[in-house]
Amino acid sequence: MKLGSFEIHTISDGTFKLDGGQMFGVVPKTLWERKAPADERNRIRLSLTCLLIRTGRHNILVETGLGDKFDAKFKDIYDVQHPTTLLAGLDDLGLEPEDIHMVINTHLHFDHCGWNTRRENGKTVPTFPRARYFIQRGEWERAANPTERERGSYREEFFLAAEPQTEFLEGDAEITPGIRLEVVPGHTRHLQCVSIDSGNQCAYFISDVVPTAAHLPYAWTTSIDLYPMETFENKKRLLPELVRKRALVIFPHDLEAPCVRLVENEGKIEVQAGGQVGR
Numbered sequence: 148m149k150l151g152s153f154e155i156h157t158i159s160d161g162t163f164k165l166d167g168g169q170m171f172g173v174v175p176k177t178l179w180e181r182k183a184p185a186d187e188r189n190r191i192r193l194s195l196t197c198l199l200i201r202t203g204r205h206n207i208l209v210e211t212g213l214g215d216k217f218d219a220k221f222k223d224i225y226d227v228q229h230p231t232t233l234l235a236g237l238d239d240l241g242l243e244p245e246d247i248h249m250v251i252n253t254h255l256h257f258d259h260c261g262w263n264t265r266r267e268n269g270k271t272v273p274t275f276p277r278a279r280y281f282i283q284r285g286e287w288e289r290a291a292n293p294t295e296r297e298r299g300s301y302r303e304e305f306f307l308a309a310e311p312q313t314e315f316l317e318g319d320a321e322i323t324p325g326i327r328l329e330v331v332p333g334h335t336r337h338l339q340c341v342s343i344d345s346g347n348q349c350a351y352f353i354s355d356v357v358p359t360a361a362h363l364p365y366a367w368t369t370s371i372d373l374y375p376m377e378t379f380e381n382k383k384r385l386l387p388e389l390v391r392k393r394a395l396v397i398f399p400h401d402l403e404a405p406c407v408r409l410v411e412n413e414g415k416i417e418v419q420a421g422g423q424v425g426r
């Protein structure tokens with residue numbers, strides 16, 4: 148997909164499941180189940196969507212999916228399915244891990260940074276040997292020392308080995324012309340979204356601020372969010388702005404529509420009819 152002089156591609160790292168109640172917070176099941184049917188264990192299926200940006204000079208990866216460093220118990224709890232992987236998707240585009248110049252993680256929850264590292268001869272090593280990795284310093288510190296409340300969301304072996312290649316940011320940053328990281332607190336304190344601008348066109352990787360299109364209503368926030376009122380306020384600020392800018396919005400976990408344009412309809416933000424763009 149063209150975006151000004153850039154090219155952007157969504158790449159799937161397969162799917163997994165999370166508890167539906169966890170994903171929809173205070174929304175009653177009778178309402179959310181219409182959007183996301185639950186299985187017999189009350190879980191709903193979610194995509195693991197990564198984004199590749201090719202600026203002409205750099206190949207930039209946003210998120211690295213779930214990876215493969217988990218055991219049978221983890222696979223069962225989250226029902227991880229890998230009909231394809233991030234690495235296979237890159238290969239389809241003619242790219243090797245060595246060809247990635249930058250890796251951006253919006254935050255370090257295990258479903259966003261799995262391929263930051265991989266195992267090689269019993270050791271965990273960075274998957275992308277020539278990349279600089281970008282994360283907010285505060286997010287890294289929380290991920291490496293989680294409280295009991297957050298512990299289930301982080302897996303040290305997914306990110307720690309890439310530390311020598313990591314750039315720790317403190318606030319918003321334009322890491323290369325047209326690629327801007329913006330701190331949007333709520334889901335975690337230091338989550339960063341990715342704004343991509345080229346030739347008057349804009350795309351926005353919104354991360355778990357709005358994990359799927361079903362989460363567009365302002366009050367539909369997850370109960371995983373550490374600061375749900377901040378997610379709520381940030382959605383109220385951000386979503387109308389993305390409508391005005393006619394931005395392509397990329398959701399991290401939407402199975403049907405990973406990349407859409409939005410419209411405002413009587414105060415409600417919705418996916419534009421026919422506004423789903425590619426995969």
Ligand SMILES: [Zn+2]
Nearest residue numbers: 254256334355
């Ligand atoms: Zn998350």
